[in-house]
Amino acid sequence: MEQYRIDRSKGxxxxxxxxxxxxxxxxxxxxxxxxxxxxxxxxxxxxxxxAGVDFFSVGESHQEYFAxxxxxxxxxxxxxxxxxxxxxxxSTIISTSDPVRVYENFATIDLxxxxxAEIVAGRASRVGLFELLGYDLHDYEELFExxxxxxxxxxxxxxxxxxxxxxxxxxxxxxxxxxxxxSLPIWRAVGGTPASAIKAGYAGVPxxxxxLGGPAAYFKRTIDAYREAAKMNGFDPATLPVGTTGFFYAAxxxxxxxxxxxxxxxxxxxxxxxxxxxxxxxxxxGDTRHIMNVGSPQQIIEKMLYQHELFGHQRYIAxxxxxxxxxxxxxxxxxxxxxxxxxxxxxxxxxxxxxx
Amino acid sequence: MSGSRVGSKTRTxxxxxxxxxxxxxxxxxxxxxxxxxxxxxFSDGRNYLEYDGDTGIVAxxxxxxxxxxxxxxxxxxxxxxxxxxxxDLLPESAFRDKVVGIVVTAGSSKHYLVAEHxxxxxxxxxxxxxxxxxVFIEESDFYRKxxxxxxxxxxxxxxxxxxxxxxxxxxxxxxxxEAEYGF
Numbered sequence: 001m002e003q004y005r006i007d008r009s010k011g012x013x014x015x016x017x018x019x020x021x022x023x024x025x026x027x028x029x030x031x032x033x034x035x036x037x038x039x040x041x042x043x044x045x046x047x048x049x050x051a052g053v054d055f056f057s058v059g060e061s062h063q064e065y066f067a068x069x070x071x072x073x074x075x076x077x078x079x080x081x082x083x084x085x086x087x088x089x090x091s092t093i094i095s096t097s098d099p100v101r102v103y104e105n106f107a108t109i110d111l112x113x114x115x116x117a118e119i120v121a122g123r124a125s126r127v128g129l130f131e132l133l134g135y136d137l138h139d140y141e142e143l144f145e146x147x148x149x150x151x152x153x154x155x156x157x158x159x160x161x162x163x164x165x166x167x168x169x170x171x172x173x174x175x176x177x178x179x180x181x182x183s184l185p186i187w188r189a190v191g192g193t194p195a196s197a198i199k200a201g202y203a204g205v206p207x208x209x210x211x212l213g214g215p216a217a218y219f220k221r222t223i224d225a226y227r228e229a230a231k232m233n234g235f236d237p238a239t240l241p242v243g244t245t246g247f248f249y250a251a252x253x254x255x256x257x258x259x260x261x262x263x264x265x266x267x268x269x270x271x272x273x274x275x276x277x278x279x280x281x282x283x284x285x286g287d288t289r290h291i292m293n294v295g296s297p298q299q300i301i302e303k304m305l306y307q308h309e310l311f312g313h314q315r316y317i318a319x320x321x322x323x324x325x326x327x328x329x330x331x332x333x334x335x336x337x338x339x340x341x342x343x344x345x346x347x348x349x350x351x352x353x354x355x356x
Numbered sequence: 357m358s359g360s361r362v363g364s365k366t367r368t369x370x371x372x373x374x375x376x377x378x379x380x381x382x383x384x385x386x387x388x389x390x391x392x393x394x395x396x397x398f399s400d401g402r403n404y405l406e407y408d409g410d411t412g413i414v415a416x417x418x419x420x421x422x423x424x425x426x427x428x429x430x431x432x433x434x435x436x437x438x439x440x441x442x443x444d445l446l447p448e449s450a451f452r453d454k455v456v457g458i459v460v461t462a463g464s465s466k467h468y469l470v471a472e473h474x475x476x477x478x479x480x481x482x483x484x485x486x487x488x489x490x491v492f493i494e495e496s497d498f499y500r501k502x503x504x505x506x507x508x509x510x511x512x513x514x515x516x517x518x519x520x521x522x523x524x525x526x527x528x529x530x531x532x533x534e535a536e537y538g539f
Contacts (some may be wrong), residue, residue: 063406126402126403126406127400127401127402127403127406128402128403128406137400137401137402140401255538255539258537258539259538259539260539262539263539273403273405273447274403274404274405274419274447275419275447275449275450275452278449278452278453279533279534279537279539280533280534282537282539283537283539
């Protein structure tokens with residue numbers, strides 16, 4: 001785990017991520033400027049660091065209602081504005097980027113941040129960016145696999161010899177600068193289905209899963225499949241961290257949390273995904289067995305501990321800002337995380353001998 | 357929605373349906389999408405919002421509707437590819453909270469169960485509230501682009517009534533259920 005900068009003695013890591021969506025607050029109909037949104041994301045990272053949150057990440061999404069397409073640039077600003085919190089992408093769409101460029105960017109962010117940068121590489125859940133960035137959607141799968149492999153190779157080797165289909169070959173190429181400690185933690189972003197998780201397992205790379213909704217037990221199968229695939233290909237699953245991500249929102253009571261966050265998710269999904277979030281499904285989100293960490297602080301603690309028991313994962317990353325959540329609510333959530341959730345999660349997930 | 361680029365019978369039936377909606381339920385707003393009049397591209401897996409041109413127009417119109425009447429001819433004992441392509445363009449739960457009625461035109465009565473075996477499973481998967489009784493129209497029910505069988509015309513009226521009734525009922529039930537959640 002050290003290779004991926006995971007210190008297991010501290011228990012489950014807690015992170016916060018944003019996709020950088022730029023949507024109106026459904027309660028007021030007002031949308032802040034893109035400049036304000038980006039500044040608020042940087043401020044959120046600073047608050048997260050003060051609260052003792054372990055990780056903060058920013059995603060890229062090339063479509064209307066998003067503001068962090070150049071997520072590496074935003075992360076560089078966060079690197080400068082913070083001192084201790086680990087930072088990364090969530091995710092970097094490696095399929096439509098040049099791995100050399102991505103590595104240069106993130107190695108630079110790593111140097112700016114004194115060794116805190118990580119890459120989460122994904123395949124894109126939306127495909128409009130293929131046209132925007134000049135790629136053919138028919139190559140969806142191949143583009144990702146080839147470029148992800150190259151990214152891993154650049155991370156492993158100081159001098160790279162490589163050839164492939166989607167990029168000019170590299171001959172004795174040095175990709176510079178190198179990160180502070182020689183390499184970066186690189187994760188594979190995985191959607192809901194086991195297929196991608198199995199590929200991550202075969203490659204022996206850590207994975208971060210996106211969890212939108214449904215019973216937590218459903219996702220255990222995917223995590224088991226990942227570890228099984230890793231084992232079959234000669235990797236020790238105990239050395240490969242697993243991360244989970246999902247909606248997060250805390251309020252005084254579970255009912256209040258569901259009520260406050262719903263319009264943000266529902267209206268936001270309508271605009272960015274074309275369909276709102278069913279109230280029936282949302283209402284189930286309050287159940288302890290449900291994957292969404294929306295609820296009272298106590299309910300969230302119970303959910304997170306239940307998920308940790310099921311998954312045995314090393315990092316959870318919360319998405320609390322989707323759909324124009326005003327900054328004061330985000331700050332309030334971070335306060336609840338710092339004062340109530342983090343102490344409980346760490347107490348119960350740190351290995352026993354360390355905790356005592 | 358008339359689900360084919362070929363022939364005129366399905367369009368003729370849907371014209372009757374639209375007229376029937378207008379006469380019986382003037383408060384209901386309808387629009388008729390004849391896939392023969394649109395240049396819809398094949399689904400390539402993107403989100404429906406990301407299609408432009410006719411493809412985007414058709415996909416959005418369906419997604420925005422409270423109820424959809426799907427008219428389809430039967431070709432090769434199955435639904436036409438044009439119609440299947442529409443389903444492929446939409447998200448998996450595209451018909452969630454929508455009522456869907458069905459009108460089938462066919463060259464032979466032997467195709468009667470094609471809608472049961474091909475269309476209903478797709479609509480069920482995509483979460484539609486299906487109007488169970490559909491209208492099945494044969495070649496012999498038409499004469500020079502007009503429906504000449506009164507039985508068919510009566511059945512069309514019933515389909516329109518059932519579609520409106522189910523839409524109103526389902527909307528009301530859903531609103532009552534959602535009010536219980538308190539958000």
